[in-house]
Amino acid sequence: MSGGLIIGIDVGGTFTDLTVYNPATGAVDAVKAPSVRSAPDEGVLAALQKAAVDLSAVDAIVHGTTVATNALLERRVARAAFVTTAGFRDVIELGRTTRMVPNTLYDPYFVRTPPLIPRRDRYRVYERMGGDGEVEVPLDEFAVTELANALFKDGFDAIAIGFLNAYANPAHERAAAKIFRDRFEHVSVSHEVLNEIREYERFSTTVVNACLQPLVGAYTQRLVGALRQSGYSGPFLTIASNGGLLGEDKVRAMPVRTVLSGPAAGIAAAHHLTRELGIDNYVTYDMGGTSSDVALVAGGRWPVKRETVLEGIMVKVPQLAIHTVGAGGGSLAHVDEGGSVFVGPQSAGSRPGPACYGRGGTEATVTDANAVLGRIGRGQSLGDSLKIDTAAADAAVGTIGNRMGLDAPGAAAGIIDLAVTKMSAAVHEISLARGYDPRDLVLLPFGGAGPLHACLIAAELGIPKVLIPPLPGAFSAFGGLCAQLFEERQETVLLTLDEDGRAQLADLAAQFEIDLRDTLTADGFAPSRIELRTEVDARYLGQSHELTVTVSDLATISGIRTPFEAEFQRQFGRLDNERTVQIVNLRVIASVRAAPPNFTAMMTGAPSDTTPTHAAAPDAQHGDLPIHLRSALSPDAAIDGPAIIQEMTATTYVPDGWTLRVGTAGELVLTTAEAAHDATSSAGHRRHDALAASTLF
Numbered sequence: 001m002s003g004g005l006i007i008g009i010d011v012g013g014t015f016t017d018l019t020v021y022n023p024a025t026g027a028v029d030a031v032k033a034p035s036v037r038s039a040p041d042e043g044v045l046a047a048l049q050k051a052a053v054d055l056s057a058v059d060a061i062v063h064g065t066t067v068a069t070n071a072l073l074e075r076r077v078a079r080a081a082f083v084t085t086a087g088f089r090d091v092i093e094l095g096r097t098t099r100m101v102p103n104t105l106y107d108p109y110f111v112r113t114p115p116l117i118p119r120r121d122r123y124r125v126y127e128r129m130g131g132d133g134e135v136e137v138p139l140d141e142f143a144v145t146e147l148a149n150a151l152f153k154d155g156f157d158a159i160a161i162g163f164l165n166a167y168a169n170p171a172h173e174r175a176a177a178k179i180f181r182d183r184f185e186h187v188s189v190s191h192e193v194l195n196e197i198r199e200y201e202r203f204s205t206t207v208v209n210a211c212l213q214p215l216v217g218a219y220t221q222r223l224v225g226a227l228r229q230s231g232y233s234g235p236f237l238t239i240a241s242n243g244g245l246l247g248e249d250k251v252r253a254m255p256v257r258t259v260l261s262g263p264a265a266g267i268a269a270a271h272h273l274t275r276e277l278g279i280d281n282y283v284t285y286d287m288g289g290t291s292s293d294v295a296l297v298a299g300g301r302w303p304v305k306r307e308t309v310l311e312g313i314m315v316k317v318p319q320l321a322i323h324t325v326g327a328g329g330g331s332l333a334h335v336d337e338g339g340s341v342f343v344g345p346q347s348a349g350s351r352p353g354p355a356c357y358g359r360g361g362t363e364a365t366v367t368d369a370n371a372v373l374g375r376i377g378r379g380q381s382l383g384d385s386l387k388i389d390t391a392a393a394d395a396a397v398g399t400i401g402n403r404m405g406l407d408a409p410g411a412a413a414g415i416i417d418l419a420v421t422k423m424s425a426a427v428h429e430i431s432l433a434r435g436y437d438p439r440d441l442v443l444l445p446f447g448g449a450g451p452l453h454a455c456l457i458a459a460e461l462g463i464p465k466v467l468i469p470p471l472p473g474a475f476s477a478f479g480g481l482c483a484q485l486f487e488e489r490q491e492t493v494l495l496t497l498d499e500d501g502r503a504q505l506a507d508l509a510a511q512f513e514i515d516l517r518d519t520l521t522a523d524g525f526a527p528s529r530i531e532l533r534t535e536v537d538a539r540y541l542g543q544s545h546e547l548t549v550t551v552s553d554l555a556t557i558s559g560i561r562t563p564f565e566a567e568f569q570r571q572f573g574r575l576d577n578e579r580t581v582q583i584v585n586l587r588v589i590a591s592v593r594a595a596p597p598n599f600t601a602m603m604t605g606a607p608s609d610t611t612p613t614h615a616a617a618p619d620a621q622h623g624d625l626p627i628h629l630r631s632a633l634s635p636d637a638a639i640d641g642p643a644i645i646q647e648m649t650a651t652t653y654v655p656d657g658w659t660l661r662v663g664t665a666g667e668l669v670l671t672t673a674e675a676a677h678d679a680t681s682s683a684g685h686r687r688h689d690a691l692a693a694s695t696l697f
Helices: 040-051 067-073 141-153 171-181 199-229 248-253 261-277 366-372 390-404 408-430 450-461 472-482 499-522 558-572 673-696
Strands: 005-011 015-022 027-034 058-064 080-085 122-125 135-137 158-162 187-189 236-239 244-246 282-287 292-297 308-310 313-315 323-325 331-335 341-347 442-446 465-468 484-496 530-540 547-551 581-592 625-629 638-640 643-646 651-654 659-662 668-671
Touching: 005 040, 005 261, 005 472, 015 040, 015 472, 027 040, 027 472, 040 199, 058 261, 058 472, 067 199, 067 261, 067 308, 080 141, 080 199, 122 141, 141 171, 158 171, 158 199, 171 187, 187 199, 199 236, 199 248, 199 313, 236 248, 236 261, 236 472, 244 484, 261 282, 261 292, 261 442, 261 472, 282 408, 282 450, 292 408, 323 408, 331 366, 331 390, 331 408, 341 408, 366 390, 366 408, 390 408, 408 450, 442 450, 442 472, 450 465, 450 651, 450 668, 484 499, 499 530, 499 581, 530 558, 547 558, 558 581, 638 643, 651 659, 651 668
Parallel strands: 005 058, 058 236, 080 122, 080 158, 158 187, 282 442, 442 465, 625 643
Antiparallel strands: 005 015, 015 027, 236 244, 282 292, 292 323, 308 313, 331 341, 465 668, 484 581, 530 547, 530 581, 638 659, 643 651, 659 668
16 A cells, blocks of 8 residues: 555445545545445446545555345346256255244245246256265366357357365366366355365355356446556455455355445454454444344454345354344334234335435335434434434324224334334344343444444343444445455364364374465565464264354464364353364365554534534423534543434434443443443343343253
C-alpha cells in the first residue's frame, strides 16, 4: 500500500454501505445508497459516486456481497452439468438421507429441496479410484472428450466434476478437467474445491460452486470493469465466508467461498473493536433491511465452522458460525385469516421498501412501526438518502391495526414486540441453548436497524450491557477495512494417532507451512506479518464424524490428543480415554495481520445540523422523547432513557431504565441493572431447561 485511500463496501438487501479510510489522517467516513437487487453492482457504483471519491487515489477496495447467497436462496443460478463416476450420479440427491432443514422432522407436508442440478443433467463416466489412491478402472478419456463436445453443443454454462475418492488421488479429475476446460470457461473440480473425504459433501459443494461461477463471475467482471474505467487500478478484494479476503481471480474460481460474505465482514469489524476494548465474550447482532444475523464470540475466538446447510443444500467451506433469521427493518407485517399477526420473512427490500420511504410501498414493516412510535423520522434523513414519510407509515401500520382492533401506535408496538421476540430467540439459540449465560455477555448491535432494537433484545435475555460501535449502520462495510487475508492447505490423512501417525502429521504440516509462507511472501507480504495455525479433524476410531480442534504442539501425541479430548468433553460431557484417536484431516491456515483504522480517530459521519428536536411520544407514560445527535455528544456524556440518538448511518433507541455513556473508543455503552435483575430468575430456568434438553436429546 502506498498510503492512499482504502474503501470498504457492504452490499445489503436495502442499502449499499461504503466506508472511506484515509491512513494519512486516520479519518473514516461513510455513505449509504439504496441497493439495486437486480443489479447489485449498480448500487456499489451509486455509493462510490455519492462518496465523490477520486478512484485514482484509492489503494484498495474491499467488499462484502450477498450475490451468491441470494442466488442460492432464489435458485437463480446458472445451468450446469455434473460429471461423476458411473453409479454415483445420485449422491447429491441422496445426501445424508436426512431432511437437513430445521423444524421439519414431524412435518407431514415436507418436500425435500431438490438438488441444484436435476438428474437429467448428471452424467456418468467410467473410471474408478480406490480409497487408497490406486487406480482400479482407468479413465476413458475418449468417452470424456465425446461427452464434453456433447455438453458444449447443448449450451451448458458450467461443468462440475466429482469423481469417487478423488481426495486420495485426483489424477482422473485433473485429466477430465483439462478436457472440459478446453471447451468451457467455468469448470469446478471437486479436489480443487474441497480436498476432503466424504463424497456427498465434496460433490454438493462442487455443484454449488459450478452453479455460481457464471453469475458471480459476470457480476465481478462488470463491477471491476466499471471501476477500471473510472480510474481505479488497485486490487478488488471480497470478504470470504470465513471473514478473510479473496482476490478477484479467486472469487471467480471459488464463488462458493462467498456464500456468507456480507455477514462475515461485520464480525471482522467487531473483532477489531472488542480487541481494542478488551472484551472477549459477546454476541454480534447485525440487523439490516431483510434479515438479522447473530453470532457468539467466546474467549475472543472467531466462531468458525466447516459446513452449513442453506435451504437444504450442503455447503462445506470454512465459514463464520452465523445464525440468520428473517427479521429486518424491511420485514413485512401481515395478519392471517385467523387474525394472528406475523413479521417476516418476506421483506419490502429497497424498492418499493417500507411505506415510510415514500417509494410506493403500502405494506407495514418494522421500520414503519418505528416511524409510527417516533423513534425514527423526526427531522431525520436515513443515510442522507431518504426522508421519512410518517403519514405513509401511519396509514400502513393503521391497516394492520384495524384488523387487530388497535390504533396505529398500538399495532406498531405489537409489530416491534414480535420482531424482538424473533430476534431474541436467535440470540437465545446461540447463547443460552449452548450453555453460555447471557448475563456474562455483551450485545454488540450494528446494521441500520440494530441499535433501534438492541436494548429491547438485551432486556428480554438479561444481557446487562449493549455496545453501539462507531458507524453502526455501515459497520459491515467498515469490516472490509479490518479483514485479514487467509490462505490454507488441507488434506485427508486418516492417520491413527500413534508415534508413526504423529510423525507423518508433523512432516505434512511442515510442508504446508513452507508452501504457505512462500506463497504469501511471493504476494508481497512481509514474513513478520504472517501467522500460522494448525487444525485437525479428529475422532475416536470407529466414529462416523469428527471434531475440529486447533493444535499448537505436533511434537508429542498428547499435544494433539489433549485439545481433542477437551473439546470432546465440552461438547458431550464424557471421555473414552482408552480408545484410539484417528486424525481424519490436517489443515494449516495462514493469516496476514491487518492494520485497520484506530477507532478513536474515526469520524461519526453524523449530520451537521445539531438543532435539538423532539419526537412524538411512543405512549402517554414517557411523553416526548429527547433526540441527541451522536456527533454532539461529549466524551463524558451520560444520558438516561428514554431517548433517541441520531447519526447518519443508524438510530439508537435508549429505553426507560437504561443509561448511555460514551466509551473510550467512541462507542456508546448502554447499561441497566434492572434488565439483568429482572431476567435472572427466568434466564436461570431457561438455562436449566436448555441443558436438560441437550442431555435428553
